[in-house]
Structure formats: C-alpha cells, structure tokens
Amino acid sequence: MVDPVRPPTPDTRRALGGYDPEAGRNQHEANAPTLIPVPSLLRSLLSDHLDPGYAAAARDDAKPRRRLANASWEVLAALAIATVFAFAVGQAQATAPGVRETQQALSASVRSAEQAADAATARRDAVSADLDAERRSRLEGDERGRQLLGDLDTATFAAAATAVRGPGLTVTITDPGVSKDLSDVSKGRVEGSRQVILDRDLQLVVNSLWASDAEAVSVGGVRIGPNVTIRQAGGGILVDNKPIASPYVILAIGPPNAMQDAFERSPGLQRLRLLETSYGVVVTVSAGDVVTIPAGSVRDVNFGKEIGDR
Template sequence: MPAPSDRAVGFDPPAGLSGPAENRPSLIPLPSLLRSLLTDHLDPGYAAAAERRRAGAARRRAADHLWQALAALLIAVVFAAAVAQARSTAPGVSAAQQVLAASVRSAERSTDELATRRNALAVQADDIQRRQLRDDRTGRQLLTRLDELSLTAATTPVIGPGLNITITDPGAGRDLTDVAKQRVPGSRQVILDRDLQLVVNSLWAAGAEAISVGGVRMGPNATIRQAGGAILVDNHPVSSPYAILAVGPPNTMRDTFERSSGLQRLRLLEAYYGVGVGVSSGDGLSLPAGTVREITFAKQIGP
C-alpha cells in the first residue's frame, strides 16, 4: 500500500501496472515535482547563502566582542597608570602645598608686624608734628587744616557716633546666580563686591564722615573688588558677616540711608535669598586709620 502521504499528494506507485506484484519490476521511488515543491520550501542555493550570512554575522559579532574586550582592557590599563602616577606624585604635591601654606602664613605675620610698626611710627610722627605746630597761631591753623585733610584722606583713626551695618550670607541653598553670572551655584556666598560698593556709596551720600568695611578704612585709594570667591577691601580679604561702620550724625544718616538704593538692594537680597541685614546706631564707633599711599598725580573734580 502506498503511504498515506503519497496518496495525499496524488502519487500512487502501483498505478498503471498490471499483473501480480511479484512479477512487477522493482522501482526506485522518486519524489514528484509537486511533492518537491510542497516539501522543500527553500532552494539549496538560497539555504547555503543564508547559512553563509549567519556564519559571517557570527564572526563579526565575535570580532566586535574581541575589540570591545581590548578597548576595555586598554581603558583599564590607562586608569591603572593614572592612579599609580597620582599615588606616586601625591606625597610631593602634599609637601609642596604645606611649604606654600607655611610661606603664606609667614608672609601674613610679616605683613601684620610691619603694619603695626607703621601705625606706631605714624602716631609718633603725628605727636611730634603737633608739638611743633601748636605753639603759635599759624601752626594751629595749619594743624586744623591738616586734620581736615587727614579725615578726608582717611589717614587718622576716628571715634564717634554713627551707624553699624551687619550683612550675613545665608546657608547653602539653591542656584543664586544673578545677571552678572558671578555667583557660584550652590555656594554659601550671596553678597558680591558690587553690593558692598553700593552700600558704602549710599552711606557717603547719607552724610558719613568716615567708613570702614570689615575693619578696613575706606579712603580715596581704597577699593572693594571680587577675586574669585573672595571679596577684597583695599587688598585685604573679608568674609561674612560683613561689618560696615559709618561715623557721622546717626539720625540724619539713618533717615537718608533707609531710603537709599543700597539698603533697598539689601532688603531684596534678604527677602529672596535669606541674607541677614542689621542696621543699628552706635555712640563709640572706632575706625582705624587707612593706608597711606604716595600720590604723584591728582586732579580736582567739581567746584
């Protein structure tokens, strides 16, 4: 009997043969074209091409994995070399930092000692000058004029009533960058040099006779500027809280300063950024003498 699958496709090997089965010639069954079309869906050439593509893709994947492994190994070697170099140079860098820090501290001590000696010599020179000039009328007039000029030049210490303004930076918070793009995002610093400059100019306009910022006397040659994250007053670094002392008539100064752009700026920083602002009157405010510098050229502005 032919197989059921042969009958299903219409193929019957004994069909057309006569006589008993034992007298029939033996036949080698070959699949018909219809069976080949129904059972073999892919041409052998296409199958071989597909197999070659799969083999090529496998080889490419293996090559990619090899290159990735080599790249990872190279990166690991570079990082290991960098770590080894950093560890080998770390002691030298630390030693250099310590030497530089010690040099800076020594220079600061020398500067403080020289400043103290300069102030002492200035007091002695002023005493000698006064003893020589106070004995006659012309000398006394000259002393009065010198006192006026010394107050304007901020070269003598001042004690008197006035205003005490304290400005305190807030804690670390959100991005405090303003239009100037000088504030560092996330830092503790909100107050900039321009804020202190505006406050000092507002105090001068309010009638202050002498002003100091962070213990540094403001004079004709004194500046307030920003250097990175530090504020320098006459090249002396100051930090929060910033203490501004202004000697002058307290009531008149306070009334005018309350309406000034300097205090309005501080109130805005207080409301938006949490800056601490304190304004109080005092009777015995003490301001140091400013730095005396040699002036080689000057031009009068105004009447």
C-alpha cells in the same frame, strides 16, 4: 500584428525554474476540470538550491560567532577604559606628594608675608603716633601753630588717616553660602564658591552710606579712603588689598537717626533686601552711640589730574 517581446518578470523566471501556482490549470476549455498544481522534484531541485535544514543550521552556526565577536569587542573596550583609569590614578598618586609640598610651601610663604605685613603696619602706626605727638607738642604753643594743626587735622581726616570715634551705624551682612537657584549669571561667580555677596554689593552699600551723610566708613575693619578699593579676587573680596570674609561688618560714623532713615531708602539697602529675600542673606542695621573706625593707610600721590570744568 505581432506582440512585442517582453522581458521575463520575476514570476515568469520563477515559473521557468520551479513551482508555478498557475501551472497545470486549463484556461482554454470551458467546463474542463481544474488541475491542482503540484511541484515536481525537478522544479524543486532547480528552485530550492539549499535544503531548509542546512540553511537553518548555517544561521544557527553564525549566531555564536557574532555573539563571540561582540563579546570580544566589549572586553577590549573595557580593558582600554581600565588601562586609562589605571594610568590616570597612577599619575595622580605619583604627583600627589609634590603637589602637597608645593601647597605647604605656598601656604607658609603667604603666612610669613602676612606676619611681615602686620609687623610693618604696627611699626608704621607707632611711628605715626610718635610723629603726631611730637608735631602737636611743637605747634600748640602759639596761635599760628594751632591754626596749622587745625588745617592738618582737616586734611588728615579727609584723607582717612586718623582714627574716628563717635555715633553711627553698624551694617552686618552674613553670606548664607551656595544657593541652588542663583539666577544672576552676570555676576560671574566662581564654581563651587560659597559666596552670594560680591564686591559690587559692598560698593553700593558704601556709596549709599556716603550719600546718607556718613562722615567716615570702614568695611571689614579697613578704613575707606580716597585710594581704597573694594574688588573681587576670585572667590574672595579685597578691601585695600586685604582679604575680608563673611560676616561683612560695615561701620559708618554720622548722625545715627538721620543717617539710618536715609539709608533705609537707599539703593544699597534695597539691594541687600533683595538678596535677603532671594538667597537668604542675613542683613542687620543697628544704630550706636559709640562706633570706632581705625585710621586708613596714606599713600604718596605722585601724579594728579583735574577732572571737570574749571
């Protein structure tokens, strides 16, 4: 039986062209001396095509080239980054004067609008006072006129259109600023804002004061009436479209002792106590014999819709 021809293995191919560790051993004669194989010059020339010294020299010569290529890429990357930064700095310096001028113009426009609004408010209050004095002088002369004045006073008080003075509560809320561990992500705070108290907190306090039998309420010097809103505007709070800032002073007129007892158990004060414990908000509640709340702005109602069962 003839053995099949096997393809040469890597060791066989190496033995054919160079040094074979088994070459020269006597495998057929028993007790015969074992020859130590020694590679011949021919086999060495056939197997080792490159002198080890040349190979080492080639490797040493390639290393500086690789280092030079890597250094070149690093230099190019650094130059690209420096170019981008230089362009950004130059563009910022070029646009800075225009940005400052625009900011100054906007600030001046806002201050001018605020001054005009304050002047218009003062004129409106003066005209309203003159109108009220004239109306009273004409209607106080007879019984029907006095009854009409009583109805008007009731309506204007319900509309928060008259100033009120009497005993009540003063709630002062001081915002401590930024806290590192604010966890109420649903509040949607503006990044970088130093604000913990938000519009929903003040709304809850005002509703709790109404539920505690308050007769009139103001927030930040603004009377709370039927058409007044408390809402967030970026990093600030607007009451009747007027900005207010910390500390927030909330005044409420009513029986001070009974109102304070009810307010202590209300959700509004519980919310403030939670913010006080968690974020360092400062909350003070004090009763007073004389609390003055200004009149609110009155707007004309052009449309109304009844809500609920008739």
